[in-house]
Amino acid sequence: MKKFELTDAAMLLLIPLTMIGFSASIHTHNNDISTTKAAQVNKIGETIDTEYSGKSDLNKGSVRPLYFQASRVFSVKYRIVNFKTVLDEDYREEKLYRYVPGAKKNNRTYSWKKINGHTGKRVYVDKKAKAYYRDDDGERESEDFYRIRVSANKTATRYWVNEDAIDD
Structure with a gap:
């Protein structure tokens, strides 16, 4: 009975040793296996891609990085409104946008300095x-934005702000 137990223990020890030796022989003798790099985690806010810009001269082309923001917005719905309001006390936490x-x-x-922003400043929403x-x-998810101007003149420069920037 002890002879069988000793044989089983030797076989169990031999299996991992065989696997390690086989694995090492694959990596040392076979040059066809390509190496891989560890995956890198992308930042959600910014992604880098490359673009090839070819020149007419041979071997004068270059590869340059392209930077772009990943947009999570898949739909925007617009509605015409017409009212006056004021900037909220927390307006500085938001930004003024072109679009x-x-x-x-x-x-x-x-910058809010562009429109001389301050708490209680009257704005026109269109x-x-x-x-x-x-x-x-x-x-x-959804978020509301309003297009504002600081002048009653309808041709004044308009900016988009988050709903938190104005007093409802």
Whole structure:
């Protein structure tokens, strides 16, 4: 009986040693196996891609990085409104935008100094936008933005702000 137990123990020890030796021989003798790099985690806010710009001269082309913001907005619905309101006391926590965030690739932001912003400043609202997006968990969310101007003149410069920037 002890002879069988000793044989079983030797076989159990031999199996892992065989696997290690076989694995080592694959990596040392076979040069056809390609190596892989560890996966890198992308930042959600920014992704880098490359673009090849070819020149007419031979071997003068170059590869340059392209930076772009990943947009989670999949739909924006606009509605015309017409009312006057004031900037909320927490308006500084928000930004002034040229377009609804996520609606355009190159959206410019402005400083509140541009419009001499302060709590209680009167603004004129002429449009409302509801932006639909997916959050990090994949759930659908929406956010409201308003297009404001600081002058009663309808041709004055307009900016988009989050609903939290104005007093409802």
